[in-house]
Amino acid sequence: MxxxxxxxxxxxxxxxxxxxFSGKGTVSDSMREHVFRVAREHGCFGQFYNAPxxxxxxxxxxxEVDSRCYIKYIEEFRRVVDRNGYTMLLSISNFDPxxxxxxxxxxxxxxxxxxxxxxxxxxxxxxxxxxxxxxxGNSTRNHGVCVNAELGVGLEEAVADLVEKGHRxxxxxxxxxxxxxxxxxxxxxxxxxxxxxxxxxxxxxYRFEEAGMDGARQLLALPERxxxxxxxxxxxxxxxxxxxxxxxxxxPEEMSVISMDHTPDPLDETLDVAYVDDMIETVCTLxxxxxxxxxxxxxxxxxxxxxxxxxxxxxxxxxxxx
Numbered sequence: 001m002x003x004x005x006x007x008x009x010x011x012x013x014x015x016x017x018x019x020x021f022s023g024k025g026t027v028s029d030s031m032r033e034h035v036f037r038v039a040r041e042h043g044c045f046g047q048f049y050n051a052p053x054x055x056x057x058x059x060x061x062x063x064e065v066d067s068r069c070y071i072k073y074i075e076e077f078r079r080v081v082d083r084n085g086y087t088m089l090l091s092i093s094n095f096d097p098x099x100x101x102x103x104x105x106x107x108x109x110x111x112x113x114x115x116x117x118x119x120x121x122x123x124x125x126x127x128x129x130x131x132x133x134x135x136x137g138n139s140t141r142n143h144g145v146c147v148n149a150e151l152g153v154g155l156e157e158a159v160a161d162l163v164e165k166g167h168r169x170x171x172x173x174x175x176x177x178x179x180x181x182x183x184x185x186x187x188x189x190x191x192x193x194x195x196x197x198x199x200x201x202x203x204x205x206y207r208f209e210e211a212g213m214d215g216a217r218q219l220l221a222l223p224e225r226x227x228x229x230x231x232x233x234x235x236x237x238x239x240x241x242x243x244x245x246x247x248x249x250x251x252p253e254e255m256s257v258i259s260m261d262h263t264p265d266p267l268d269e270t271l272d273v274a275y276v277d278d279m280i281e282t283v284c285t286l287x288x289x290x291x292x293x294x295x296x297x298x299x300x301x302x303x304x305x306x307x308x309x310x311x312x313x314x315x316x317x318x319x320x321x322x
Contacts, residue, residue, distance in 0.1 A: 165318065
């Protein structure tokens, strides 16, 4: 159907119909709703509606919503987006690069959002596009801004503290999606002349608390137990603590425990758990600042990497080994 045909059906001029759909010009609310009603009755509303949305729109792509870490990103971005008067859309990629690329293409080419944030992005942003692109947690891209909290900084502080206290047998409990963090721990240990022994690098097939409990069981079954253990993230660390308690292992007297992030907060109801601060609030605030800055200027996606150092919170779960 053409706009002229629709105007005839609605008994209005083509000019009035055009103004109703574009949101421009002086058309009364009752007349606009009349044109819209006729268009919906004839199945062509979406064909003609092109009025701009009154607020800037930011789309956020996360790998999943099962992890408290990604929930925290969602909550924090919602807070800073609301504070700035924007509207936020949410999509889930399920750790699938192809799905992530599809969502990026949709939001940048078809959905026409003002800004797009992808957490742990595994795909390239398109070039020649005026959407503001923000990538959280991965290396520099050819287009857009990368905001990264560098785990290695806080992790190095944590390892240095353990080594200073006399720890030499240091373990890592991971799950299928966190093996790369183990390599960062390995690099930090090597700086102190230590290694991440394969027997202490636990790769649980489970996730979240169950991975932590499984990992702790494997470590406690070893003839020579580690004196300190890192949990890949908060829920894994909680599982480690739960299993140590169940088996009567005191923390930190018999085993020191450190989490590689601090989500959820608190990590434990009775202990101030040592952790590497993942700086999520700072990352989200900085990303939003870049969105605002780039939306105020002529749109550019000149690549930029912003790195935030993490830091170590010693807490109450680290002590000298017996």
